[in-house]
Amino acid sequence: MTAPSAGWLVVVGLGPGDDALVTDQVRGVLAEATDVLGYIPYVARIAPRPGLTLHPTDNREELQRADHALDLAQQGRRVVIVSSGDPGVFAMASALFEACEGRESLPDIRVMPGITAMLAAAARAGAPLGHDFCSINLSDNLKPAALIEKRVRLAAEADFAMAFYNPRSASRPETFGRVLAVLRAHCEPSRLIIFARNVSLPDERLLTVTLADAREEMADMRTLVIVGNSATRRVGPYVYTPRAAG
């Protein structure tokens, strides 16, 4: 990015965890930043250096973080908001644009993509998202549980493969059990489910089971869950979904 005299604000994705999966574009903008804001564990991935101020904050403070970032950029600072994975997938980019609403003027804003957990997990497993798929955030912080169950039911009826983010939180551990019950009501027991935990990190773990064998405890907040469609199958150690339906 050329260094403008005015400040700027870039929202970036750091990928699923391995530094090798951070894009060169994101590395470049981090090297030019004066301020980095984000959730504590994501900011912890940024190496301190002279001239850079790190602003780690709690996860529940997305809108305040976005407002703070906009203020800093309008004061002429070069500001980066960091998300994990991709910043547009259940992350800070939407929160930022929400904070922009109602402001009289906006700084120069850019969004830089990252490798989202769903794609990193799918690549480790083989190609389970090779046909039509959808992704659903199972956190009920921002929407009612009934809406989550409806979306899972309709996705199962439409025979989409599915990727679940935030599958099982400490505060609402029962949500994922209800989602498994919805799947059991609409999918055959042999349906393949992949539990991908800490993908790309040293303690990465991939577990593929059938719906009949799937258990709530197989997921936690560090897990991305992929549910295959009715044609998803194993070949050797891999799981893939054929390119053609039916």
Ligand code: SAH
């Ligand atoms: N913006 C992020 C998602 C944030 S929501 C992205 O694009 O990936 C946080 C959820 O992402 C976690 O609960 C988990 O479901 C998933 N996740 C993030 N990193 C992961 C990883 N390395 N391995 C498995 N799941 C991960």
